[in-house]
Amino acid sequence: MLQLAVAHGQDTLSAPATKLRQNPYRLSWKTDAALLGLSGITGLTSLVLEQQVQPFTINDLSHFDRNQVNAFDRGATYKWSPAAFTLSDQTLTANFVATGLIAAPTLFRYKNWATVPLMYIEVLALPTLVQQTVKNIVLRTRPYVYNPDAPLDPKLAPNGRQSFFSGHAGTAFASAVFASEMFRHFYPKSKLKPVVWVVMLGLASTTSLMRYEAGYHFPSDILVGAAFGSLAGWGIPRLHQLKKQSAMGQRLTIRPWNNGAATGINARLLVFSR
Numbered sequence: 240m241l242q243l244a245v246a247h248g249q250d251t252l253s254a255p256a257t258k259l260r261q262n263p264y265r266l267s268w269k270t271d272a273a274l275l276g277l278s279g280i281t282g283l284t285s286l287v288l289e290q291q292v293q294p295f296t297i298n299d300l301s302h303f304d305r306n307q308v309n310a311f312d313r314g315a316t317y318k319w320s321p322a323a324f325t326l327s328d329q330t331l332t333a334n335f336v337a338t339g340l341i342a343a344p345t346l347f348r349y350k351n352w353a354t355v356p357l358m359y360i361e362v363l364a365l366p367t368l369v370q371q372t373v374k375n376i377v378l379r380t381r382p383y384v385y386n387p388d389a390p391l392d393p394k395l396a397p398n399g400r401q402s403f404f405s406g407h408a409g410t411a412f413a414s415a416v417f418a419s420e421m422f423r424h425f426y427p428k429s430k431l432k433p434v435v436w437v438v439m440l441g442l443a444s445t446t447s448l449m450r451y452e453a454g455y456h457f458p459s460d461i462l463v464g465a466a467f468g469s470l471a472g473w474g475i476p477r478l479h480q481l482k483k484q485s486a487m488g489q490r491l492t493i494r495p496w497n498n499g500a501a502t503g504i505n506a507r508l509l510v511f512s513r
Contacts, residue, residue: 271361289371300395304385311459324449331446338415402455447465
């Protein structure tokens with residue numbers, strides 16, 4: 240049995256079936272192979288370059304003067320805080336947990352067992368591996384190397400030459416923007432969208448600020464990391480997002496129905512709306 244309803248005026252549905260919101264994301268062999276391939280290539284490149292990084296010697300340290308650092312970044316050379324370092328890891332972990340809590344309901348409601356987890360892996364892997372590769376190419380000295388109050392051991396480690404750009408900021412903002420965009424796409428009418436954005440960006444900003452207070456990054460390291468991470472957190476969901484329906488698709492709705500005595504299809508065409 241076929242039921243046809245032609246509606247005009249305001250959109251009022253009388254169909255007995257309830258339409259569930261469609262999963263806004265879809266995996267693509269082409270897109271995901273490219274993203275995972277790029278992550279793999281940058282990961283291998285980073286691993287090779289990592290072996291070539293030579294740590295500073297005690298003699299090298301005598302040549303560093305914070306006045307060599309540009310005025311915008313120089314304030315970081317006065318920073319050293321193991322407590323801030325620890326807090327940066329804790330807020331980053333909280334960021335990951337919050338993203339998982341936002342994603343978990345969608346896994347059950349939309350059966351997103353592979354889509355969202357794989358997207359999140361890509362969101363985290365790309366900034367992490369790219370920044371590590373860039374660090375091993377640029378070899379920018381960390382702020383604490385210029386600070387006479389910082390201990391000697393970290394200055395003599397290869398990590399002392401891996402300041403640009405901030406991996407913590409990149410990963411934190413990638414996760415924050417991804418979680419916020421995901422919530423927006425799955426719950427477009429939710430009044431909690433601003434709350435999610437504020438909480439997630441607050442965690443990412445705190446992580447980044449603590450890396451500065453710890454003496455591990457210059458402001459420019461953090462800004463570039465935050466920008467790159469935000470781009471990944473926004474762009475990867477965008478690449479997986481389903482395209483919007485055509486004009487006819489938005490006006491034509493076809494759904495099955497059952498009233499207990501008969502089963503059929505309900506077709507509804509909206510020919511005019513205000």
